[in-house]
Amino acid sequence: MPPQSLMFRIRAALKTISLPEGGDLVGTGRVRDISVSPAGVAKADLKLDDLPPQLANDLAARAKTSIEAVDGVARAVIIGGPPPPQMSGGHANALGLTNKKQAAIAADAETLRDVTRIIAVASGKGGVGKSTITLNLALAAAARGLKVGLIDADIYGPSLPTLLGLNGVKPDFREGRLQPLMAHGLATMSIGYLVEEQKAVAWRGPMVMGASRQLFNDVDWGTLDLMLIDTPPGTGDVHLTLGQMTRNGRPLLDGTVIVSTPQELALADVRRGAAFFRKVDVPILGVIENMAYLAQADGSKLHLFGDGGARRAAQDLEAPFLGEIPILPDLRARCDAGTPVDYSLEDDEIADSFRKVFDILLTD
Structure with a gap:
């Protein structure tokens, strides 16, 4: 289904949701933005924060249900709802953990003192496959014998539970700390493990930063x-938080990898994203296309989104070009099914593509 057609259908679904004072979500200007990822995850940014919380929650829930009823949508994420009820820990304890001592926002990330290297994976624009790239880089690293952690820091649209087939699985809480979920040799954590799958996360900036x-x-x-940290698209509260955090008295991040598709629309956001990370003194470790x-069956390559755009952007940014990942239909199917690639296989096309990129990243 053409993406533009799907966007129209989502907008039409939102238009059926009426407001008590009259009109609908679309006609009253309460739909600020709609986007759909290649995996069919639809994000709707709604202006609901000026409404009574009960009404705003009801509208957000109805919007989610209506969008997910549209053919071609796998899951809906609603952004921009009312502020959540105040939890006992406030902004410092957005996840509502019971250990108040550990819930305080520390200046230094004590639990990361024994982590050798921390890299954020970012994209200036949504829908470029950043989450898929992050997971497979982590799997490639684990296959090289490294102990790897993976954080899904996309508070509004977490993908890791689906990618790993862990929807509905909850982490343990022992001795005042959450325990990472182990999957495919990776230690993982995601906001998606901690909230109900169908629940819309409608948090303002301070809550997002605290979480x-x-x-x-x-x-x-x-x-x-x-x-590896799978960050949300763009540059916002989560990125600012990462840029401000420290470990062992030094910056949290050792660098960032930027993911883009070849077309100019995505590349313009890549340049803005790179400018942000440089502004907060985070090194750009490279660009992945x-x-x-x-x-094609005859061995030729069909460049659906343009040819070599990310490589040229890397040159403009004076950043390493880490390589290109082709469109791999089997990769999409594995991601949807929550069955990642087996990196112990030496002749797997998907594994080979990511191994090459990771090895260049590790060398640099």
Whole structure:
């Protein structure tokens, strides 16, 4: 289904939701933005924060139900609802953990002191496959014998539970800390493990920043060689939080990897994202071009989104180009099914593609 057609259908579904004072969500200007990822995750940014909380929650729930009824939508995420009820820990304890001492937002991430290297994976624009890239880089690293942690820091639209087939699985809470869920050799944590799958997360900035810090400070990460962070699209509260946090008295992040598709629309946001990370003194470790081409039966390459755009952007940014990932239909199917690639297989096309990229990243 053409993406534009799907967007129209989502907008039409939202238009059926009426407001008590008259009109509908679309006609009253309460739909600020709609986006759909290649995996069919639809995000709707609604202006509901000026409404009574009960009404806003009801509208957000109805919007989610209506969007998910649209053919072609796998899951809906509603952004911009009312502020959540005040939890006992406030902004510092957005996840509502019971250990108040650990819930405080620490200046230094104590639980990460035994993590050798921390890298954020970012994209200036949504829908470029950043979450898929992050997971597979982590799997490639684990296959190289590294102890790897993976944080899904997309508070509004967490993907990790689906990618790993862990929907509905909850982490344990022992001795005042959350325990990472182990999957495919990775220590993982996601806001998606902690909230109901169908519940809309409608938090303002301070709550988002508090929850982001807790994914680091209140999780028992132990000793790791590498931690990868799947960040939300764009540059916002989560990215600012990562740029401000420290560990062992130094910046939290050792660098960032930027993911983009080849077309100019995505590349413009890549440049803005790179400018942000440089502004907060986070090194750009490289650029990955995703969905670079579709391999044809005769061996030729069909460049659906343009040819080499991310490579040129990397040159403009004076950043390493880490490689390109082609459009791999089997990868999409595995992600939807929650069955990641087996990186112990030496002749797997998907594994080979990510191993090459990771090895370049590790060398740099």
